[in-house]
Amino acid sequence: MSNTPHELAEEFPEMADKIHALKSSDAHFARLADEYHQVNRDVHRAEANIEPTDDLHEQELRKKRMALKDEIFRLLSA
16 A cells, blocks of 8 residues: 555646635635545555554545545536
């Protein structure tokens, strides 16, 4: 399992400017980005065994991260 963080600017490098602009102008987008960042950090810490957790919880965190990423992408593409 990769324990490389999946930061939004790395996931969508071509949209980095739009991410920054939406974080400043759209409260809903900013909340989603903040939640993604927190969940992403939790996944990374679990994968790196910094904060060990059981497999089910780690899998649920990954699913939540993916759902947030999908929603963020939808907003970026609109």
